[in-house]
Amino acid sequence: MKDIVEFENFNHKFESIVKSDEWQKVEKLFNSKKTIYMFGNGGNMGVTDHAAVDMSRLTDKNVLCPGSGITATSIIGDNSFDVWFKVWLEQRFRTTDLKDTLVMAFSCSTNSDSSKSIMNALEYAVEQGVPAVLIAAVPKDDINPKITFVNQDTIYYHTSEVLSLALTYQLIHAAGFQCPTISKKARSRR
Numbered sequence: 001m002k003d004i005v006e007f008e009n010f011n012h013k014f015e016s017i018v019k020s021d022e023w024q025k026v027e028k029l030f031n032s033k034k035t036i037y038m039f040g041n042g043g044n045m046g047v048t049d050h051a052a053v054d055m056s057r058l059t060d061k062n063v064l065c066p067g068s069g070i071t072a073t074s075i076i077g078d079n080s081f082d083v084w085f086k087v088w089l090e091q092r093f094r095t096t097d098l099k100d101t102l103v104m105a106f107s108c109s110t111n112s113d114s115s116k117s118i119m120n121a122l123e124y125a126v127e128q129g130v131p132a133v134l135i136a137a138v139p140k141d142d143i144n145p146k147i148t149f150v151n152q153d154t155i156y157y158h159t160s161e162v163l164s165l166a167l168t169y170q171l172i173h174a175a176g177f178q179c180p181t182i183s184k185k186a187r188s189r190r
Contacts, residue, residue: 008159013152014166022150023167026104027174029131029148033102036063037092039085039121040106041114043161047106051168059177064092081114085121093128104133106164108157110140122147135164 017023030036036055038048049067056063066072066088075084089103103125105118118134125132126146134140135150137160143149150167154160169179 005158006156007162008154008156010159010163013154013159013163014170017150017152017163017167018170020150022148025148026133026135026150027171029102029133030061030171031175033100033131034061035096035101036061036104037089037101037125038063038065038104038106039088039118040164041118042108043157044106044108044164047161047164047168048104051165055168055172058172058179059175061175082116083120085117086124089121089124093130098128098130101130102133103130104135106135106161108137108154108160110134110136110138115140135167136160 036052038052039045040048045065045067048065052063052065052067055061066075066085071088072084075087079087085105093101103122105122107115107118109115122132122134123144126144131148132146133148133150134143135152137152137154137157139151140149152160152163154163172179
């Protein structure tokens with residue numbers, strides 16, 4: 001028998017999250033805002049970069065992610081890794097209607113040194129009166145109650161990252177927009 005990578009009962013995890021009260025709050029926030037800023041470290045940066053493109057093209061929202069290596073290294077070089085997402089948000093917030101804005105972050109290692117950059121940015125957002133969401137693989141110690149927290153309860157980075165991308169498509173769908181099929185033939189299989 002072929003050894004297959006473990007995805008921790010992916011469908012069950014996805015459905016449990018989507019049915020949770022926390023996720024319902026995330027969907028309402030997403031639906032009510034026009035500008036969404038998203039970010040994450042490592043693989044989650046790839047997830048948010050991809051999601052920002054699809055959310056912007058498939059919805060009526062302006063979704064942005066600091067996916068450029070030039071952006072990251074410039075801000076980190078001038079400041080530090082711990083505050084680079086916060087500095088990026090400060091720059092974006094200069095010309096943004098904050099009443100119509102949401103900040104979302106994705107993380108696997110919520111209690112590590114690398115998560116400081118994410119938490120500093122989320123804290124900054126709520127200080128500015130902007131709703132903030134953290135979607136993470138594992139529980140987060142001492143999270144600000146003003147940050148909506150969704151725990152994926154995963155063991156593997158790959159499960160969390162694939163789940164994160166799937167959840168971004170759920171946001172598109174739940175906001176009443178169409179996630180496209182690959183071909184007309186695929187549509188007829190439903």
